[in-house]
Amino acid sequence: MANSRLLSQLRELTQNLEEMVERRTAELAESNRKTKAFARELEEVIYVTSHDLKTPLRAISGFSQFLAEDYSDKLDSKAKLYLNRLVDSTKRMEQLLDDLLNISAISSREEKFKKTPMSEMIKEAVAMTSPGADTEVVYDEEKLPAVYCDRSKIVEVLYNLINNGIKFNDKPRKRVEISSRRSNGFYEFTVKDNGIGIEKRHFDRIFMIFQRLHRREEYDGTGVGLSMVKRVIEEHNGRIWVESQLGTGTIFHFTLPEHNDGNRKKPIGERSE
Template sequence: MVNLADWISKGRFTIVRDTKKDELSALSYSLNIMSGKLKKNIHELENKNEELNKFAYVVSHDLKAPLRGIYNVISWIEEDLSDEVSPALRRYLNIIPQRTQRMEALINGLLDYARTNRKTAPEEVDTNSLIQEITQSIVPRNFTLKIQKLPKIFTERLKLEQVFFNLISNAVKYASPEKGFIEIGCLQNNHIFEFYVQDNGIGIDPQYHNKIFEIFQTLREKNEIESTGVGLAIVKKILDDRGETISITSHLGEGTVFSFTWRNNKRI
């Protein structure tokens, strides 16, 4: 009976055949019913998630087509009627591409958010190499970048890469363009790692520390293309799905430190 309860807690919904008909039979019967219902509910939830992912892809694809059409029409107007466009109208025409590009960025963010449900096989990941690949592609060369010694872990590479990519991207967006500083490091407690990404950016008022993890929430102005408010929501979703935690240490004007836990799938 204890084994059955332990199996259920780990997601192994086994049915126990009880032939003794003793005082534990009623408990066995109840556990079997609970196991069956949980298995059915989880199966239905997985199907719903799959349907939601397909819906997100279809809708996003359908939304992108008219956005590109709008952008093309504006380009044609500027090319064919450039001599007839007044300065005021030109200002309005310049605003439209900015809005359409932001909309496309939001759609791409939505697709990235939907992809967090995908499962990939765990593998040995050298986080030093992973961080080098990410920072070389998104961190400006004039930034001061400090990378502490990072571990090798056995895990889903794609999920860990998404978390680091979005946290480092966030640090780049809000750091000082002239004197940007980013530090990435890790503390280890047995098979649990606590990574951190620190920057010297504008900082975040404590009253917004929870709000920034909500999808489409951003501290930047809504017309700024590079800030969609999806990145930190993706980070939070991945960590929540894995049962991990994330914390933030920040005040206005004092930079920000994001710290998150990440468990090794197995010891290596």
């Protein structure tokens, strides 16, 4: 009799637990759906707003540069200072809007995965950075694999990582070194520089959008690039992390699958079929 009652209580408890799990799963699914819908709407707002602001900002930029070039000699020192600030501010705003449009375009762009030599993508990214005579980007073409990826997106990733290694660098001879190795079904790539480095407490923060570690007067930038890099790598079923020490440089690691399994992650906000 006691055993029967105990079994009954266990069945009731099990049933209650199953109902709780089902209910919580449904709640999480609904929350996830709403989050994705919100993210999609937010990206659309960012794109439209950035696009619509480009035209008036271009006009402001054009007029301010015209005044600076043609009427600067007619202004007193205080007016010149204000005008120069206006020119600099509009340039920064234009760069920010370009970055926002770029990150929106990358997220919504149809992906075209195919096997592409990493060395080719590095060459393209290096050309985009236009490195000066004081900069060298070093890699061994023969030791770099070909990977299944969206070429244009990985070029953007490489451009941002290489450009950061050059920009955040106070050495007389700037150096960025790229290498790779196999690791548990993935290729692990490293982009190592000899720049100013990053404090450990900022390692997670640097991948958040609009996060800047330095004043604009020290280093230019909008705080968008590494956020886009992280998103692209995760869409490719990879991950990215950083090692760094102040004064000695930074190493970014990112992984890409060795094989194309067709099960890429959907970007935040992308609709499921």
